[in-house]
Amino acid sequence: MKVLILTGKFGMGHVSVAEALREELSMQPGTVAHVVDIIEYMFPKAAAAIYGGFGKLSGRFSSIYNAVNRIDDGRNGVLVKGSFYKRFESLLDEEKPDVVISTLPVISRYAGAYIRYSGRKVGYIVCVTDIDPHSEWVSERADVYLAGDEVTRQLLVEKGVPSCKIRIVGIPVRRAFDHIEKNFPTSMEKEILVMGGGLGIIPDVDEIMKQVCHLPRVHITVIAGKNRKLKETLEESYPGASIVGYTDRVAEYMGQADLLISKAGGITFFEAIHSETPILALHPFLEQEIRNADLIERKKIGSVMNSDEEGLTTQLQELLYDEETQRRLRRNLKQLKASYTSCNVVNLVGKLSRA
Numbered sequence: 001m002k003v004l005i006l007t008g009k010f011g012m013g014h015v016s017v018a019e020a021l022r023e024e025l026s027m028q029p030g031t032v033a034h035v036v037d038i039i040e041y042m043f044p045k046a047a048a049a050i051y052g053g054f055g056k057l058s059g060r061f062s063s064i065y066n067a068v069n070r071i072d073d074g075r076n077g078v079l080v081k082g083s084f085y086k087r088f089e090s091l092l093d094e095e096k097p098d099v100v101i102s103t104l105p106v107i108s109r110y111a112g113a114y115i116r117y118s119g120r121k122v123g124y125i126v127c128v129t130d131i132d133p134h135s136e137w138v139s140e141r142a143d144v145y146l147a148g149d150e151v152t153r154q155l156l157v158e159k160g161v162p163s164c165k166i167r168i169v170g171i172p173v174r175r176a177f178d179h180i181e182k183n184f185p186t187s188m189e190k191e192i193l194v195m196g197g198g199l200g201i202i203p204d205v206d207e208i209m210k211q212v213c214h215l216p217r218v219h220i221t222v223i224a225g226k227n228r229k230l231k232e233t234l235e236e237s238y239p240g241a242s243i244v245g246y247t248d249r250v251a252e253y254m255g256q257a258d259l260l261i262s263k264a265g266g267i268t269f270f271e272a273i274h275s276e277t278p279i280l281a282l283h284p285f286l287e288q289e290i291r292n293a294d295l296i297e298r299k300k301i302g303s304v305m306n307s308d309e310e311g312l313t314t315q316l317q318e319l320l321y322d323e324e325t326q327r328r329l330r331r332n333l334k335q336l337k338a339s340y341t342s343c344n345v346v347n348l349v350g351k352l353s354r355a
Contacts (some may be wrong), residue, residue: 003033003349004097006111008040008104009051012197012225012246013267017129019102019211020172021345028346034095038107042087085114092120099123099349106134106267112139123352125345128152129171130266132291135159143352146172146345148266167348170340176251177274182257189217190320193257193277197265200227203282208305209238211312215320221253249276258326259319261305262279264292273337278302278319278329300332 003025007018018035025033040047088111092100100115102108108126116123127146128137137145145161147153148171185279192212196202201225202222203254211222212220224231234243244253254260254275264269264281268290272279279302282295296302303319306312318325 001028001031001099001350002095003031003098004100005035006038006100006104006107007035008037008107010104013265014103014129016174016267017127017172018101020174021101021103021127023175024345025349028350029251031346034097036091036095038104041091042084053194054214059189077111083111085117088114088117092122097122099125099352101125101127101345101349102128102139103129105130105134108139108156109135109143112141116141121347124335125348125352127172128156128209130291131295133159144348148270149295151291157288167333168227168340170273171266172345173267173271173274174251180251180255180275189219190215190258191256192320193253193260193262194222195260195262195268196225196227196230196261197263197268200225200230201263204311205230205234206237207309208312209234211243211309211316212261213238214238215316218254218320221257223250223253224280238305240303259316260302264289264296264304266292269296270340273301273333273340276330276333278326278333280305280315280319283307299336301329301336343354 005018005021007014009015011331022033022035025031032243037047039050043050100111102111102125112124112126115122123142124139124142126137126139126142126144130137131148131152133152133155138156142165145156145166147156147166147168152170153163153166153168156166182340194202194205194212195206196205200223202208202224209220212218220238222234222241222243223244224234226246228245231243231245234241247253250271254277257277259280260268260272260277261280262282269279279296281296281304282304283293283305283306293304297304303315306315319329
């Protein structure tokens, strides 16, 4: 059985989910799973510029990004479908998959439109990597939607997806997150992990670092992702902290952390759940992060960062040093982790390939 997994580097979360799916599927004898960066495949000469533009738009120009996102969320149909269909048909001819899985919103719509138009006999799964799904996730031809939470299911139904097609499985994470043995000492040095995703976008990072560096018995690790400038600046300004660039050891770092400070990304949310790490979410400034931040507080597994200095200090002290708060957060994380069904994609894919 051959499975084609579509992804793209709009942040590195989609790639992480695609790799998690590949790992799960590849454990099944007779199954070959191949991950393809669909943007690089479709636009080999322009992919770097597309990804670079996205990084700037979602970072420094987030208000423009949100405005475009809202406008696009109300749009139906597929644009420039002729050129997409031609390239996508070539990809399917090369790969000859039994099942296609999309981990990108816009591609989910386009791929589904092509499969329906062509009548091609292939199973099609949309793996939604956002808690608050954009309309671009909704496909004309998806057999199954993998959703992160009941909130996601409800929002997909509101967008016209039949409830019977939706499976609430959480957002898939790499297998490394399932092999973490969490240890929470109460008297030793506390470990804070600060992350900005694959692109290394950490708003107000200097203010955050000044606050956490003044806390007693604390060691700080910052994962700056592909943001070389951020890495160099932090290394110079905070020599006592460990500053890491892009790494595939996120599970290891998260497993060692007593507290994660990060953007409220959907993938990060579930990585924290699987590693049982309380979250202090950076104040959300992208549309898709707002629902995630709300869920963190509603599930009582962390907090959204207070915007004033005094409030942030209080939050950090409570999350790190208050034993009752720590016990409550760990208990909630453990229960939430157990509540999400294991993403048994193998059985699901097997059924679709035989259909």
